[in-house]
Amino acid sequence: MTNRDLWQAAFDASRVRDDQPYATMSGIDVDPVYGPDDGEFPGQYPYTRGPYASMYRSKLWTMRMFAGFGTAEDTNWRFKEIIKAGGTGLSTAFDMPTLLGIDSDNAMSLGEVGRCGVAIDTLADMEDLYAGIDLGEITTSMTINSPAAVIFAMFIAQAEQAGIPRARLGGTLQNDILKEYQAQKEYVFPPRQSMRLVRDTIDFTAAEMPRWNSISISGYHIREAGSTAAEELAFTLANGFAYVELALEAGLPIDTFAPRLSFFFNAHIDFFEEIAKYRAARRIWARWMKERYGAENDKSMQLKFHTQTAGVSLTAQQPEVNIVRTAIEALAGVLGGTQSLHTNSMDEALALPTEKSARIALRTQQVIAHETNVAHVADPLGGSHYVEALTDEMERQAEELFAHLDELGDGSMLEGAIQGIEENWFQGRIADSAYELERRLNAGDHIRVGVNDFTDGNDEDQMELLRISGEDETKQRKRLDQVRQDRDQEKVDAALNRVRSESQDPEINLMPALIDAVKVYATVGEIMGTMESEFGRHVEVPVI
Amino acid sequence: MAGERILIAKVGLDGHDRGVKVVARILRDAGFEVVYTGLFQTPETVAAAAVDEDVDAVGLSMLSAAHMTLAPLVVEEIRKRGLEIPVILGGIVPDHDLEALAEVGIDTVLTPGASAEEIADRVRAAIAANNEED
Numbered sequence: 261m262t263n264r265d266l267w268q269a270a271f272d273a274s275r276v277r278d279d280q281p282y283a284t285m286s287g288i289d290v291d292p293v294y295g296p297d298d299g300e301f302p303g304q305y306p307y308t309r310g311p312y313a314s315m316y317r318s319k320l321w322t323m324r325m326f327a328g329f330g331t332a333e334d335t336n337w338r339f340k341e342i343i344k345a346g347g348t349g350l351s352t353a354f355d356m357p358t359l360l361g362i363d364s365d366n367a368m369s370l371g372e373v374g375r376c377g378v379a380i381d382t383l384a385d386m387e388d389l390y391a392g393i394d395l396g397e398i399t400t401s402m403t404i405n406s407p408a409a410v411i412f413a414m415f416i417a418q419a420e421q422a423g424i425p426r427a428r429l430g431g432t433l434q435n436d437i438l439k440e441y442q443a444q445k446e447y448v449f450p451p452r453q454s455m456r457l458v459r460d461t462i463d464f465t466a467a468e469m470p471r472w473n474s475i476s477i478s479g480y481h482i483r484e485a486g487s488t489a490a491e492e493l494a495f496t497l498a499n500g501f502a503y504v505e506l507a508l509e510a511g512l513p514i515d516t517f518a519p520r521l522s523f524f525f526n527a528h529i530d531f532f533e534e535i536a537k538y539r540a541a542r543r544i545w546a547r548w549m550k551e552r553y554g555a556e557n558d559k560s561m562q563l564k565f566h567t568q569t570a571g572v573s574l575t576a577q578q579p580e581v582n583i584v585r586t587a588i589e590a591l592a593g594v595l596g597g598t599q600s601l602h603t604n605s606m607d608e609a610l611a612l613p614t615e616k617s618a619r620i621a622l623r624t625q626q627v628i629a630h631e632t633n634v635a636h637v638a639d640p641l642g643g644s645h646y647v648e649a650l651t652d653e654m655e656r657q658a659e660e661l662f663a664h665l666d667e668l669g670d671g672s673m674l675e676g677a678i679q680g681i682e683e684n685w686f687q688g689r690i691a692d693s694a695y696e697l698e699r700r701l702n703a704g705d706h707i708r709v710g711v712n713d714f715t716d717g718n719d720e721d722q723m724e725l726l727r728i729s730g731e732d733e734t735k736q737r738k739r740l741d742q743v744r745q746d747r748d749q750e751k752v753d754a755a756l757n758r759v760r761s762e763s764q765d766p767e768i769n770l771m772p773a774l775i776d777a778v779k780v781y782a783t784v785g786e787i788m789g790t791m792e793s794e795f796g797r798h799v800e801v802p803v804i
Numbered sequence: 805m806a807g808e809r810i811l812i813a814k815v816g817l818d819g820h821d822r823g824v825k826v827v828a829r830i831l832r833d834a835g836f837e838v839v840y841t842g843l844f845q846t847p848e849t850v851a852a853a854a855v856d857e858d859v860d861a862v863g864l865s866m867l868s869a870a871h872m873t874l875a876p877l878v879v880e881e882i883r884k885r886g887l888e889i890p891v892i893l894g895g896i897v898p899d900h901d902l903e904a905l906a907e908v909g910i911d912t913v914l915t916p917g918a919s920a921e922e923i924a925d926r927v928r929a930a931i932a933a934n935n936e937e938d
Contacts, residue, residue, distance in 0.1 A: 360817050370873055371873025372873075445821055691822075698830070708917075710917075712919070725898050802842030
């Protein structure tokens with residue numbers, strides 16, 4: 261049997277959408293994949309060409325638009341608009357106080373409540389956030405890291421109140437704390453204590469939530485913070501290896517949790533390099549999972565990923581041009597075989613998106629999905645001399661960086677990741693790469709349209725932007741006040757005491773205590789503060 | 805004129821530090837002495853650092869839309885300590901906020917796309933204009 265025969269058998273066993281005449285516009289029939297009979301096919305180890313035999317012929321990527329602003333009610337309304345417009349998954353953006361695990365009435369929250377995402381203080385807000393949305397049907401992604409376990413507890417409690425058992429919930433918790441120290445900087449506890457919470461969520465979902473992705477291992481923020489494509493690839497996968505080793509150390513067999521790890525990559529503007537990056541990511545992950553960690557289940561080896569177009573590639577100048585950039589980046593994600601996609605809105609270098617600009621961003625995906633026919637064929641660029649060479653080079657560069665981390669951790673990628681953070685190695689490399697690009701932009705070696713060339717039109721009036729009023733902040737504080745008054749304080753104190761005592765024992769899984777605490781309306785800030793009193797706080801040494 | 809000292813700060817919860825680090829390096833390479841506070845500062849800690857470090861200007865980096873709340877507080881704290889140095893704001897700042905920021909005492913606003921040369925020139929100009937007033 262040739263590889264083609266094996267692929268054909270797998271393809272025939274897949275559910276295939278027959279809503280399309282799989283042909284070009286002028287009627288030429290199109291195969292699901294092309295390549296020599298003995299070459300690698302999609303759905304075959306090491307999955308360079310895609311995790312599944314049938315790819316988009318079974319299921320288009322999920323058009324998952326990230327949204328969140330103001331109060332939970334405001335965001336609930338935006339979610340319903342997204343669903344009405346044809347969005348097929350939700351993605352929740354939280355505001356800065358929530359991301360850092362403090363309440364809306366904390367002095368540090370001033371000016372930040374509901375600004376960059378939705379404000380969540382208690383279970384009451386979570387109830388509003390997903391009101392009227394069937395969480396047993398639509399999948400939900402939550403972009404939250406330091407307080408991920410607490411917000412996840414709220415999500416579970418809220419769904420169960422709405423009558424949806426946790427086993428039916430499908431979605432993704434970002435929960436990738438390592439890249440917070442490396443790039444996004446929304447950390448609270450020190451790395452080792454944070455990793456205990458990550459372990460608890462992996463363990464909990466492996467046992468109770470078969471449809472839930474416990475971590476979305478994220479290169480997106482590493483890239484946005486300034487890394488190169490190869491660094492994004494390498495640091496992300498290295499973080500993935502660290503989480504794998506964390507779960508293995510906790511005694512979980514590899515194939516019980518690895519299938520629920522998912523990835524999140526950036527789609528930047530260098531089109532072919534991005535496609536090569538996704539292909540290399542799948543290949544590297546498969547090899548490491550099989551060879552280093554002994555995975556046997558194919559699903560443990562199949563890297564699945566979400567993509568977001570590059571926020572940093574967008575310009576404040578002539579923002580309409582950002583629609584074009586986003587379309588090209590989104591196309592790279594699709595040709596690279598992404599499982600879900602968020603397209604940025606044209607105004608995001610200036611503010612949070614307006615409803616109109618968010619709709620255009622979703623329409624961009626719909627044009628790619630339904631007008632261009634690019635989803636007919638899996639890995640359409642596989643076999644291109646250029647793309648294959650770039651894929652190999654991405655893999656080579658990533659392996660070099662892995663070797664450094666392996667050495668740093670003395671044979672442990674988990675230790676290597678933590679050491680690399682504590683020594684500012686990741687942070688330094690990312691800052692160096694960011695500055696190098698800036699230098700090239702300034703020297704004119706790298707053109708950014710409307711910024712350092714082609715600037716006619718920059719003086720036109722700024723477009724209409726979304727304005728978030730300070731009223732939301734006041735409203736949210738009042739709401740929090742009300743919840744504090746209405747709840748049973750004795751129950752809250754007892755629940756927090758349990759969180760405190762269980763925090764002291766790293767053998768205990770904190771998830772049940774967290775779920776009980778949110779159910780009695782303990783706030784995010786109270787729960788995080790309680791854990792902080794046991795775990796301590798991370799402080800980064802500032803380096804330029 | 806070399807050797808002007810500038811304090812570069814991140815105030816509040818905004819952890820985006822790509823821009824602040826790039827700007828700090830740009831200024832350093834342009835001959836400034838740069839002091840960086842690190843993340844999660846308050847208006848009080850920034851003002852206190854400005855006094856301790858005896859700087860000629862303070863640069864704030866803000867990308868989370870909290871500038872209208874936090875930038876005026878930083879200016880206030882700095883003035884309270886008797887410093888009349890320029891406060892410069894860099895980050896995502898919509899045009900419609902510029903006037904109000906000038907009114908609360910923000911000297912200069914630098915927005916995405918500013919070149920290295922422009923950044924160094926405008927910081928230098930803000931310091932020079934302030935020295936003339938003295």
